[in-house]
Amino acid sequence: MSPSTTMPTSSAPTRRSMSPEAPQILAFAWPRESPDAGAEAQAWRDALRARGWRVLDAGPGLEVWGYGRPLAVRRLHAGLLLVGEAHPRTPGASCPQFDQPLLRTARALADHHWGEYLALLREPGADRAWVFRDPSGGLDALTWRAGQIVAVANEITHLPFGLSPHDLALDWDAITDFVRRPLASLDRCGLAGFHTVTPGDLHPLGASPGEAVPIWRPAAFAGNAAMEDAEARLRAVVDEVVDVQARRVGRAVAEVSGGLDSAIVAISLARAADPAANLIGLNYYGDRPEGDERPWARAACAAAGLPLVEVAKPVGEVDLSDFTDFARAARPAFNALDGDRDRHTSRLALAEGVDAVFTGKGGDAVLFQSPTPRVLEDYRLAHGRIPWGDPFALDVARWLRRSVWSARRAARRSSAPAYGARAGIWGARTREAVTTPAHRWLTDLDDMPPAKRMQVELVAASQMAAGPCRRTAVAQVRHPLLAQPVVELCLAIPAWAHVAGGRDRAVARRAFADRLPAVVAERRSKGALTSLYSRRTAASLAVLRPFLIEGVLAEAGVLDRRALDAALQPDALIRRPDGARVMGAAMVEAWVRHWQGRAPDLRTASRERLRSRA
Structure with missing residues (x-):
């Protein structure tokens, strides 16, 4: 098939060797010297086997079980198990045999590795088990206690009900927050008894978040000083991440919306993939001009050498199954809200034997798409007083389509709440004062420049892309721009540098200018559905x-x-x-x-x- 041609849509699966179930992992631990705890552990084994779970690793007092598509499990030594993918920062280096105190091990993982993983740790001679959740949040993690058993899982959809917390209850404070601030659903569970492990935390199994140790936080990487080689570093880190994620992928889909972010990922993927790999571009378009980005998607796929599947988004009514199919999950499945698109992508993946779906999700946050006058305040904090005729201030005003005076005044205003304006359909309970951040990443940000603080909030919200949906049930869904090395670098680049010249994502545009078609690189509009x-x-x-x-x-x-x-x-x-x-x-x-x-x-x-x- 020639590049940039429109393919007919396949709606029925033609082949698939693996069960269409998203990978689920459960690890549970118990006091090794307690006969009663050993009996409870045996009851867990029996219940899991009866539901189709299989044992992946069994050690004294700690076992790992899996359901659905398999995830890699590696025992590096008696006190460290890695579940999922942890890639070394230095290409070609192997994962070291960590044998040191828990905090040093977790910090070494955060500093020298990236990926989508959970690390299970236990100090020699100790019964207490811990989990370190990778900073990207690629694998969810909920921990709980049931009797003498403590456990952690990335999902509970197929968890035998008898293994749930004995104090399981509906937390209506959390439920209210999910309606008001969907971001809150990423960092707390509406089911009391389950505790969310925050990405970047070292968390004791079965314990509340108050006992967790924060190892990695995005705020630690937030920068406001000039970075001379930002473009070269961004290009290199995106290439490295895509190259690693593309390995061992036989057939892949690249979602190509027509925007800059997905074009960068698609073109980088085409460069990185094995020449024999079968790559497909995929575009969904609306029925009105503002939602139809096919011309830009076609240009991006032509530059990448990919065939393109174009699919019209329907305007018909939703089906209740779009909501009820995911109701058994640990939290509301906001990532599955676009039911028609999610259903079509999963069917296409099944029909075409797709191993992985690559997206540009998170690009708006990490590459900084948001038009905001707050960048002027970040710029002032970095450079001092801004003269009225300062070129940067003039560029920002033109970008925002407002006067310099109006933009400067707006930059000094306090920031709006992360959950936006109040919705008219909300009830009285949502009017109660919010006293805690929607996500633990958002604590202690008061001293951060306002546009950079906004970027951290957007990065936290982007973790929604890792949530359950139909696509994750049939293929690996990769978001290269949300990988830890990309996030760290883009947070270190000042917000004002991201909008230099009065263009959003300015660093990314320059970094990939020689790869992107001009019509995409120079585009100023953005599609809207x-x-x-x-x-x-x-x-x-x-x-x-x-x-x-x-x-x-x-x-x-x-x-x-x-x-x-x-x-x-x-x-x-x-x-x-x-x-x-x-x-x-x-x-x-x-x-x-x-x-x-x-x-x-x-x-x-x-x-x-x-x-x-x-």
């Missing part, structure tokens, strides 16, 4: 209105019934494009409906307390 999603929500009102208005979130006061009744009207959705928030609320609704029949309300955060305040 807001209208399509609002119209799709409007087309789905027969499903969504009763589901939400008569749902548990409205009953508990998390959503406002009267506001929902007014907002879920075709005209209202055109005037105020709340389609994405409505769909997000529906995902939380389905999740709560599933779990409320399996767990009581947490006494200190119940729906009755919420109703009393509504």
